[in-house]
Amino acid sequence: MTLSADIKLELGSFRLAAKIAAPGDGITVLFGPSGGGKSTLLSVLAGLRRANGTIQLGGHRLDKRPPHLRGIGLVFQDARLFPHLSVRQNIAYAWKRAPEHKRPGIEEVAKFFDISAQLDRPVTNLSGGEKSRVALARAVAAAPDFLLLDEPFAALDGQRRRAFIRVLAEMHCNYRLPMMVVTHNIDDAAALATHLVALKDGQVVAEGSFVDTSRMRQFQTLLDIADIGTAIPATSLRSSHGGRSLWLRADQVLLAAEQPRAISARNVLEGEVRAVTPENEGSRLVELETKAGLVLSRVTPDAADELGLEPGKRAWALVKAHAL
């Protein structure tokens, strides 16, 4: 079921005007800088905040319905577990109110999120990671038609963050749950997204399939200069990443004009130079079309001249496995 919305909202001097469509068979990443209206948009979709305009899910109008009748789930940045209930009771709270034919069993959900051992504990003394997983389990137990996630991994870092992203991706497949995930981290976005909506200052600046949309100029301008790069399928490089795509930063890619031999970089992609664009800082951004997709590499003007990098020329992109 596609979730589409065309809404307008004014909050003081902030204006949100967004027309979006999130497909019902993938993961849509809502990307953008802080203060761009991502969380506000989610609360409007869930019905927690009023706005003008229309919201539709699978052809049904939702905008006039109160939040509990929308069938839209929302996982917040903070887990928001009910402190007066145990882990099991928190999950059961959602489960009891879910449609009988759709809802998964409580034990099964607990097992999936690896919290079976915590089921009968109070929620007040769980670790941060456990709280996030209970919040996910509770959201899944409500059997929503569409699940919105507002950076539920914001409090996690490093290994635990990557593990959590993997859980999200598995949960999407296992429960066939269409999802929209808010993040401002490009690696998280690449690991999860099939679809991308980029939001800045309350406006949608780019929307479409993740791989294509993330190449667009108006999307790249949202990124930090060090994050500029492209998405390539995780399977095209030797990595233990486990996500859908990898975000390959232009700074992490070396270029060679001849096929390199006996090098320590584990991943080499052959391709053809499409364009060489000068950047403000004096560096050159080289676009290389490879079998895995478009790859960007940032080089100095001297290197670009020495290697004779110009459109049509063959080149090899070297990626340090460490960068993945």
Add this chain to the structure above:
Amino acid sequence: MLSPVEIQVLSTSFVVAFWAVLLSLLPAIATAFLLSRRFSGRLALDGLVHLPVILPPVLTGFLLLLLFGRRGPLGAVLEQAFGIHLAFTRQGAILATAVMTFPLLVRAIRIAFEAADFRLFAAAAVLRASALDRFLTVALPLAAPGILAGAVTAFAAGMGEFGAVITFAANIPGQTQTLPLAIYSVMQEPGGEAQALRLAVISFSLAMAGLVGAELLQRRMLKRLRG
């Protein structure tokens, strides 16, 4: 230990305060929840609820007499429809006590509602819980420690209500003569100071027990909520 008269006075106080709190609990919860939200007319409702705190209790009793007396607009209706007399009866003492302790109860419960994390209501809403459902399953349990503590405090205060009760329900031994009314009566008798002192000690002990009990109860329940 206690003389039969003292036991009678205590039981009157106990019954009056108990019913006053029990009957005003639900309206107090509803009023407190309303006051913890934003709506137009909130200030007016807040003022009305707290009126008995500001007015002299004797005046509150007098107003009750005007409203619920035999010839009062509400009193006449109650008498004709149900044969209920409130003025100068046990029920009247309960009503006067309820009116006086209502603001205390509302204040304690309102603070409890305001302290409850409102973001949890949003979390419940997206788990398919309706507004009433959220109130019953999230707001009430979270406010329960405050509600209980408020009820115990109101009960302790209700046992000692004087001005409104003596004005509206009079000072009838075995009917409306609560602790403070009994103290007042024995003080009018020559040589009644010793008896008055005994009653005062009883009254003081009960009030302290009520306050300490409420505090302990609330702490224990909050500890369970906060882990």
